[in-house]
Amino acid sequence: MSLHHRLMIHGSGPNTTDNRRIGVVIRYISPHIRKPNEVRDYGVPMRGNCDRGNFTLCSPPKGLFHPENLLNYQKIGEDQAQVMMAGAKANTAMYSYMDHVKFRAMTDGDAADYAFLTDHEVAHAKGTASRLLKALVELDEGLSGYQITRLDHSLQSATRAERDGADTDWIVSTLLHDIGDIFAPYNHDEYAATILRPFVREQCSWVVEKHGDFQMVYYGQHVGGNPDKREI
Numbered sequence: 001m002s003l004h005h006r007l008m009i010h011g012s013g014p015n016t017t018d019n020r021r022i023g024v025v026i027r028y029i030s031p032h033i034r035k036p037n038e039v040r041d042y043g044v045p046m047r048g049n050c051d052r053g054n055f056t057l058c059s060p061p062k063g064l065f066h067p068e069n070l071l072n073y074q075k076i077g078e079d080q081a082q083v084m085m086a087g088a089k090a091n092t093a094m095y096s097y098m099d100h101v102k103f104r105a106m107t108d109g110d111a112a113d114y115a116f117l118t119d120h121e122v123a124h125a126k127g128t129a130s131r132l133l134k135a136l137v138e139l140d141e142g143l144s145g146y147q148i149t150r151l152d153h154s155l156q157s158a159t160r161a162e163r164d165g166a167d168t169d170w171i172v173s174t175l176l177h178d179i180g181d182i183f184a185p186y187n188h189d190e191y192a193a194t195i196l197r198p199f200v201r202e203q204c205s206w207v208v209e210k211h212g213d214f215q216m217v218y219y220g221q222h223v224g225g226n227p228d229k230r231e232i
């Protein structure tokens, strides 16, 4: 590593590997420093009271590739680029973000392309719970005709599991057991089980997968189903 004044001209040799170059730069400044323009800039407080109103203070990242932090990262880069490129004739962004891969056919992708995609997938996967909760809320306006909505039913089920002292796997499974109604009205049980399987133990995803068969015992005779299907 190199520790120097930021106006020191510096550099390093070419990247001779097949992988991208990864650099980390940390700039330390005193909180009394003020920018000569109105553009916002950001900092993470290191020590003492840093809030002099000169910078927007940020918390350290919530986690690796946390969606909230990635958004913030992009915003900071855009704001900083405005300052760094002010007055420049070239219309080039200071930081260019790779926002898609270079290839069209999967066989043409290189290590950098797939590293980029993996990063994206990790960030995307972290948003799964938020997307599922959003979808759960939409169940409030989905299939109706019962005396309560699917959302109410899901909340009731999960609340009962919780009051029963069930563990998190059960509570999550009961909360989301009917999430499949949105896209898979003919096999909503299997659909929900597939969503849950990577996150809960097999016992719980199995029960979700079979819940349609089990509840037939209550009304199978009225809908031409087999009330005893669960015996299988």
Ligand SMILES: [Fe+2]
Pocket: 177, 178, 188, 189, 211, 212
């Ligand atoms: Fe169901």
Ligand SMILES: [Fe+2]
Pocket: 153, 177, 178
């Ligand atoms: Fe249900």
